[in-house]
Amino acid sequence: MTLRLSLTVLALLGLQACVTSTVDEVLYQGPEANLGDATVVIMGRRHASDYETEPDFVECVGDHIQRADKSVTVMSELDFMNELYPWFEPRTAPLRPADVSRMMEVEAVQERLRRINTEYLVWIDGETVRTGGAGSMTCGIGPGGAGCFGFGTWGNDSNYEATIWDFTDQEEVGRMSTQASGQSYMPAVVVPIPIIAPVKGTACDGLGNQLLQFFSTEY
Amino acid sequence: MLGSMTTARRRAATLLRLLTAGCTLLLAACANKVMVEGNFPAPVLDKLPVSIGVYYDPEFRSHEFFDAATTREETDWLVSTGEAQVQMYNQLLPGMFEKVVVLSDLPRRDRVDTVMEDGLDAVLVPHVSELQYSIPNHTKINVFEIWMRYRYELYAPDGELLADWTMTSYGKTPTAFLQSAEAAVNLAAVVALRDAGANFAMNFTSVPEVKQWMDALAAARDAANQAEDASAEPPGFEEDES
Numbered sequence: 167m168t169l170r171l172s173l174t175v176l177a178l179l180g181l182q183a184c185v186t187s188t189v190d191e192v193l194y195q196g197p198e199a200n201l202g203d204a205t206v207v208i209m210g211r212r213h214a215s216d217y218e219t220e221p222d223f224v225e226c227v228g229d230h231i232q233r234a235d236k237s238v239t240v241m242s243e244l245d246f247m248n249e250l251y252p253w254f255e256p257r258t259a260p261l262r263p264a265d266v267s268r269m270m271e272v273e274a275v276q277e278r279l280r281r282i283n284t285e286y287l288v289w290i291d292g293e294t295v296r297t298g299g300a301g302s303m304t305c306g307i308g309p310g311g312a313g314c315f316g317f318g319t320w321g322n323d324s325n326y327e328a329t330i331w332d333f334t335d336q337e338e339v340g341r342m343s344t345q346a347s348g349q350s351y352m353p354a355v356v357v358p359i360p361i362i363a364p365v366k367g368t369a370c371d372g373l374g375n376q377l378l379q380f381f382s383t384e385y
Numbered sequence: 386m387l388g389s390m391t392t393a394r395r396r397a398a399t400l401l402r403l404l405t406a407g408c409t410l411l412l413a414a415c416a417n418k419v420m421v422e423g424n425f426p427a428p429v430l431d432k433l434p435v436s437i438g439v440y441y442d443p444e445f446r447s448h449e450f451f452d453a454a455t456t457r458e459e460t461d462w463l464v465s466t467g468e469a470q471v472q473m474y475n476q477l478l479p480g481m482f483e484k485v486v487v488l489s490d491l492p493r494r495d496r497v498d499t500v501m502e503d504g505l506d507a508v509l510v511p512h513v514s515e516l517q518y519s520i521p522n523h524t525k526i527n528v529f530e531i532w533m534r535y536r537y538e539l540y541a542p543d544g545e546l547l548a549d550w551t552m553t554s555y556g557k558t559p560t561a562f563l564q565s566a567e568a569a570v571n572l573a574a575v576v577a578l579r580d581a582g583a584n585f586a587m588n589f590t591s592v593p594e595v596k597q598w599m600d601a602l603a604a605a606r607d608a609a610n611q612a613e614d615a616s617a618e619p620p621g622f623e624e625d626e627s
Contacts, residue, residue, distance in 0.1 A: 218557075251426040252583030257555075274429045 183363035185348035189372045193340040193380070195332070204285035205239040206231070206381055207246045211291035212256035219290050223326070223370060227290060230374030235382040241284065249282055250275065266336045284333050288377060292326030294366045297347070303354050313356035323347045324369035328377060340380060344372040416451070416461035419567050421469040423575035428480035428586050435602070436484035438508040440491050441471050448513050452520060462520055466513075466574055470581075474511060477582045481589065491540075506602060507547060510538040514551060520570060529558045529566075529573040535581055539595060548594035554581035 208228045210219030221243065228240040247254045253269055260266050269275055303316030327343040348363025378385045448467035454460050478485045486505060515534035532555050539548040556577025558569040590596055 248424075248426040249429070251428055251579070252586045253429065255580055255583040257580055258583050258587055272429070272431050274431050278429050 183348055183350050183361045185346050185363050185365050185368045187344065187346040187368045187372050189342065189344045189376055191340070191342040191376055194337075195339040204283050205241045206286045206288065207241045207243070207284050208288045208290060208377075209243050209246065209254065209259075211259075211289055213259065213261070217293045219292060219326070220294070220366075223292075223294070223366060224290055226367070226370040227288075227328075227374045227377065230370060231378055231381065234374070234378050235384050237383075238378075238381050241282070246282075246284070250278060263331050263337050266331065266333065270336070279333065286339075286381070287331045287333060289329045289331070290326055290373070291329070292324070292343075294322055294324040294369070297321035297323050301352075303352070303358065305354075314354040314358050315356070316354050318352040318354075319349060321347065321349045322363060322365035324365050326369055326373055328373055330377075330380065342373065342376045344369045344376070346372065416463040417567055417570075419462070419464045419570045419574070421464065421466045421571055421574040421578070423469055423473075423571070423578065425473040425476045425575075425579065425582065427476055428582070430480055430586060432483050433481060433590070433599070435482050435507070435599070436486075436505045437478065437482045438486045438488045438505040439474065439478055440488040440508055440510045441474070442491070442510065442512070445512060446471055450516055450518065452518070462570070464518075464570060464574060466578070469574065470511075470513075470578055473578045473582050477586060478509070481586055505542055507542070507598070508540040510540065512536045512538070520566075529569045531556045531570075531573045531577040533577055533581060535585075537585070539598070547598045548592055550592045550594070552581070552584045552588065554578070554584055556580055 208224055208231075210221060210224040212218045224243050228242065231238055232240050252258055253260075253275060260269060270279075297320075299318065299320035301316065301318040303314055303318050305314040306312065324344070324346040327341065329338060330340040330342075331337070332339045346365050346369040348365045348368070350363045351361040352358055353361075375385070446467050447465075448470065449463060449465040452462040452464075475487065484505075488508060491508070491510065512535065513533060514536040517532045519530040532553065534551055534553050536549070536551045538546060541547050554577045556573045556575065556579070558572045558576070590599060
């Protein structure tokens with residue numbers, strides 16, 4: 167009986183709510199056949215005053231690509247920022263590919279870029295927001311035990327755009343975007359059971375898969 | 386009589402000092418203390434052909450800010466940024482200028498010995514002129530922000546003020562998940578210091594007075610080189626050519 171109850175609770179905890187996702191892609195140039203030893207850098211845009219691309223999302227996309235194809239070397243955002251300080255800080259990061267050519271006039275930058283051998287730079291711009299919530303939940307504790315009762319629900323919307331820059335040619339070579347939305351639920355009868363919609367994760371997978379098609383020969 | 390008054394005054398001063406130290410210790414004991422620590426990368430820049438001295442005054446070296454709690458639920462915050470900002474500038478400046486010397490004294494018109502001995506072209510003195518922050522006490526959400534305004538003074542080796550300008554910097558922890566509030570405040574401060582360095586490095590030569598000084602320095606060097614070349618030419622060189 168206890169085992170059955172435990173299994174039921176575990177199964178309920180493993181529940182996931184549905185997510186709707188859309189991915190769009192515009193490529194100005196065909197995907198590179200083979201990156202060779204070159205590295206790809208994925209960075210988040212942080213110049214807007216009202217939002218910032220989350221570092222964990224940028225990391226998630228990088229990890230997704232690296233996991234799927236080990237031949238693609240993804241350099242971490244912070245490592246790249248440190249290697250090229252102060253050119254990629256939120257205040258100084260180039261906003262257009264034309265700004266890269268201005269940066270390349272500095273000999274020390276040219277030399278550093280040659281050393282780290284970065285072929286492509288992917289800018290991710292966007293965020294995940296909570297779209298509202300409803301319901302209420304009450305929790306209590308007494309001599310007989312503790313428990314919660316109620317129901318809560320909330321929504322999440324992810325909206326990200328990735329822009330691919332070619333460092334060698336100093337131009338934009340592609341643009342892809344992903345939108346995902348989902349509703350999460352939390353019913354509670356003694357034990358709260360979260361049924362979470364993995365909105366951000368779905369957006370990460372969607373964008374990661376699109377980028378893989380560009381960078382990897384296996385996709 | 387005079388002697389006993391002096392002794393009493395000394396005792397009072399000592400007592401006041403002890404009291405102040407005690408209060409500071411008491412405040413610090415209850416506060417969330419953050420000694421800002423971070424790794425600051427060396428800048429990737431073409432060095433300016435300038436030898437510069439830098440003087441960090443004691444206030445700059447030990448800069449900190451204290452935020453007193455206003456309610457019982459809140460806690461005090463004591464954030465020490467001095468050491469980290471000295472570390473940042475010590476990493477930044479050698480990547481910007483051909484030669485950098487950290488000075489132990491400010492150049493003065495009446496005493497130019499240290500500065501002149503090192504053959505420096507100018508002395509930079511940074512100050513923190515303003516600091517604003519938003520910590521969890523204020524926002525109630527996981528947003529940690531620090532905004533700073535730096536004032537820079539650039540002195541000629543003879544102590545004459547060449548330029549005086551301000552630059553701002555801003556830092557924010559994008560997320561506070563899975564980290565303590567102290568770590569998040571530290572990260573916000575490190576981001577603000579990185580931003581200060583980036584702003585300084587990218588805009589130093591755009592400051593009108595600095596640009597004017599650098600142009601004058603380059604012109605003086607050109608003139609000196611030309612004079613040196615002229616004096617090195619063998620006598621009668623022009624006649625031989627003709």
